[in-house]
Amino acid sequence: MQYRILGRTALRVSVIGFGGIPIWGDTSVFQYGCVDEETAAKVINRALDLGVNFIDTARIYGQSEVRIGKVMRRRRKECYLATKVMRRGYREGLEDVEKSLTNLQTDYIDLYQIHYVNDTDTLRRIMARDGALRALKEKRKEGKIGFIGITGHEPKLLMKAIKTGEFDTIQAVYNLNNLEAARELFPLARRENIGVIVMKPLAGAILVPPLEMMTELKEEDRTLIGELKESAFPTTAMAAIKFAMDNEAVSTVIPGMGSITNVEEDVAVGRTTAPLPKPLKEKLIRGAKKLGTGYCRSCGYCLPCSQGINIPDIFRFEGYYSRYGLKEWARQQYAELPVKAESCVQCEDCLPRCPYNIPIMEKMKKAAKILSP
Ligand code: SF4
């Protein structure tokens, strides 16, 4: 595993970090790929065994903090812990840090981030006298947290946050389908010595089809196909993680880890030093561009649905059906969901919660049409 310095925190973090969403544990939120407690413990332990020393979670990720805490009882000294507060106020900030400390079974959290700050009003709110930032600063003074970070989906907003001088790290979206952060945000972070954590390297599990499908490799590309199969990153997911890791401003990439296979593949990428071959990189970027921007990123922020629909799971199956032609597989997975797309009553509750303005209700109708028997 390679290690890099996380900006001005000076923490030496593994270039592959542990993304804590898949161990969420609440199947009412994520049914597909949501692992049980025993598996979660095995996955976390395996990651630590293989040199992953940066674990990222959040207060809102269901059971994730608690599950990590159970492993931390024995292995706290082997890693840096990062979590996040979603609530915006001072009192809530104080409460959330204490709750995280209890959940994570530790008396110290290395990095506490303010979660999901995407507009100027929210930035103002968290930085106000009665905002969450003051709570985190007090907890830092008390020695309960080490550093303060901010996470968000809008590079311009994160640039504003960096300029306040209050944050030691940023956590931003960067992947083959979304290169925006690399244009101005990452160079600014580098200049200011701010640690860069990359979330969504697989764009919410969209960058997972076979390489041939993703890159539209043709018969004449067979040399490249052969090279890829023999290379250190023979899958689209591995190549996508490598792509994010290759950016020099990036300290750590945190793919969600929900299985031992995930961990082992991700760590294998973290061991590679040579950059992604240029022809492959270009083909992947072209392939990812064709996916457009109107796809669900599986972030779960739209939940809960008033009818108990697993919105991200349904859109994942809808995407596999229409984008990659995995029709039978998608229908089978969909059939196992307890609440189907047909249950959508078009109440609109979820719409304002989606940071990507996905037309959830229309997509729900489409999903019902193609996935139902
Ligand atoms: S519009 Fe449909 S998917 Fe969204 S919350 Fe309402 S019922 Fe759920």
Ligand code: SF4
């Ligand atoms: S619909 Fe939007 S909020 Fe819901 S999981 Fe997808 S991207 Fe996230």
